[in-house]
Amino acid sequence: MAERLPHDELLALRRTAPVSWIAQDEAARAGFPDHEGYWALSRHADVAAVSKDQANFSTRENGVIIRFAPEMTREEVEQTGFLLINHDAPDHTKLRQIVSRAFTPRAINALHDGLKARAEQIVDDAIAKGEGNFVEDVAAELPLQAIAELLGVPQEDRGKLFEWSNQMLSYDDPEVEGDQMTAFMEILAYSMALADERRTNPQDDILTRLVTADVDLGQGDEGRGLTDDEFGFFMILLAVAGNETTRNAITWGMHAFMQHPDQWELYKKERPATAVDEIIRWATPVTVFQRTATNDVVVGGQQVKKGDRVGLLYASANFDEDVFEDPFRFDVTRDHNPHQAFGGHGAHYCIGANLARLEVDLIFRALADRDVTVTQLSEPRKLRSSWINGVKELRVAYR
Ligand code: HEM
Numbered sequence: 199m200a201e202r203l204p205h206d207e208l209l210a211l212r213r214t215a216p217v218s219w220i221a222q223d224e225a226a227r228a229g230f231p232d233h234e235g236y237w238a239l240s241r242h243a244d245v246a247a248v249s250k251d252q253a254n255f256s257t258r259e260n261g262v263i264i265r266f267a268p269e270m271t272r273e274e275v276e277q278t279g280f281l282l283i284n285h286d287a288p289d290h291t292k293l294r295q296i297v298s299r300a301f302t303p304r305a306i307n308a309l310h311d312g313l314k315a316r317a318e319q320i321v322d323d324a325i326a327k328g329e330g331n332f333v334e335d336v337a338a339e340l341p342l343q344a345i346a347e348l349l350g351v352p353q354e355d356r357g358k359l360f361e362w363s364n365q366m367l368s369y370d371d372p373e374v375e376g377d378q379m380t381a382f383m384e385i386l387a388y389s390m391a392l393a394d395e396r397r398t399n400p401q402d403d404i405l406t407r408l409v410t411a412d413v414d415l416g417q418g419d420e421g422r423g424l425t426d427d428e429f430g431f432f433m434i435l436l437a438v439a440g441n442e443t444t445r446n447a448i449t450w451g452m453h454a455f456m457q458h459p460d461q462w463e464l465y466k467k468e469r470p471a472t473a474v475d476e477i478i479r480w481a482t483p484v485t486v487f488q489r490t491a492t493n494d495v496v497v498g499g500q501q502v503k504k505g506d507r508v509g510l511l512y513a514s515a516n517f518d519e520d521v522f523e524d525p526f527r528f529d530v531t532r533d534h535n536p537h538q539a540f541g542g543h544g545a546h547y548c549i550g551a552n553l554a555r556l557e558v559d560l561i562f563r564a565l566a567d568r569d570v571t572v573t574q575l576s577e578p579r580k581l582r583s584s585w586i587n588g589v590k591e592l593r594v595a596y597r
Pocket residue numbers: 249282283284294345435436439440441443444447478482483484487538539540541542543544545546547548549550551553554
């Protein structure tokens with residue numbers, strides 16, 4: 199079964215009720231009393247159509263996260279409105295342009311050699327240990343290094359950035375909730391200090407772009423720089439979106455190879471270029487995001503009313519048998535693979551998709567070059583999350 203997603207339920211939805219209302223009382227029973235209910239879209243075609251339909255759907259109204267962690271305060275939830283992903287056009291377009299040049303294929307290509315050397319070092323160190331937690335030893339570090347490089351975080355500060363990021367995502371210690379908030383504040387404070395430094399000493403990095411941005415948001419505003427909140431949340435989004443997702447793609451990819459040794463042998467021999475997207479489809483690190491209807495609109499034959507939320511079930515769309523041949527086969531040579539793990543090709547399509555693909559590619563190439571056999575010592579310990587398909591621990595041995 200593709201990685202630990204509720205596939206039986208999703209398959210039943212696709213077959214019997216592809217646009218179905220998940221009611222408030224059901225959400226309340228699941229532990230989210232404030233939740234208002236939403237239309238669950240399980241078909242690939244409906245997820246794609248809504249992702250592209252900016253005229254009728256907003257991320258600004260209620261954000262993209264369907265279910266926030268119960269311990270988050272209303273104020274914390276409201277603050278997520280500062281995130282790029284929770285803006286609509288035209289503001290979204292302007293904000294995205296500030297950073298989009300850092301993510302073009304050319305810009306990502308320029309990172310290739312540095313990241314390749316790091317991937318090789320990470321894999322060599324893990325193999326030298328003989329066994330360990332694959333998440334910590336292999337999957338976590340390359341995404342952190344890549345984002346630090348792009349943002350322009352100096353080498354000597356990366357250690358503490360890594361600690362704060364890990365603490366904030368608390369993947370190694372779920373019990374310390376207080377520490378998560380401290381880490382969040384530390385990252386914000388550190389980002390502000392770096393921002394001050396870049397204002398006087400500009401460099402060719404995302405940080406400098408953010409602090410020197412001149413955006414014209416809202417109606418008739420003069421161009422202005424980002425506010426501290428806008429800047430801080432930009433940094434947090436890049437740090438979280440770039441780390442948690444790619445780390446889980448790499449971890450679930452390793453898990454898939456261990457469960458399908460024939461595919462690992464094939465990959466080692468032939469290195470098909472199609473492997474990276476099959477790993478990302480199989481993992482689907484982001485399982486669901488939401489939109490809110492800004493008009494009455496028909497979706498998949500169902501009337502959706504203005505103000506209703508719709509859930510884009512990427513975890514279902516990526517296994518839709520109308521689109522993928524034999525979707526539950528992990529096949530690194532799959533050549534028709536229009537998965538929506540990075541979103542449905544709308545305005546919010548993952549800005550880091552090219553970078554994520556490069557990182558996944560470099561890690562598995564490095565492992566394959568060493569002709570190593572990785573065996574599973576434990577079941578993956580999953581992250582508790584309503585929207586991330588995450589793993590905290592996967593113990594493996596290298597031979
Ligand atoms: C948006 C998934 C890696 C930065 C998104 C979206 C998804 C996604 C599903 C929302 C798309 C939509 O709503 O249409 C993933 C997955 C990744 C990954 C599965 C790894 C396998 C990255 C990386 C970065 C990144 C490496 C940055 C370094 C972002 C940002 C957005 C975004 C900034 C918001 C874009 C916008 O609103 O315009 N990602 N992502 N992601 N991602 Fe990724």
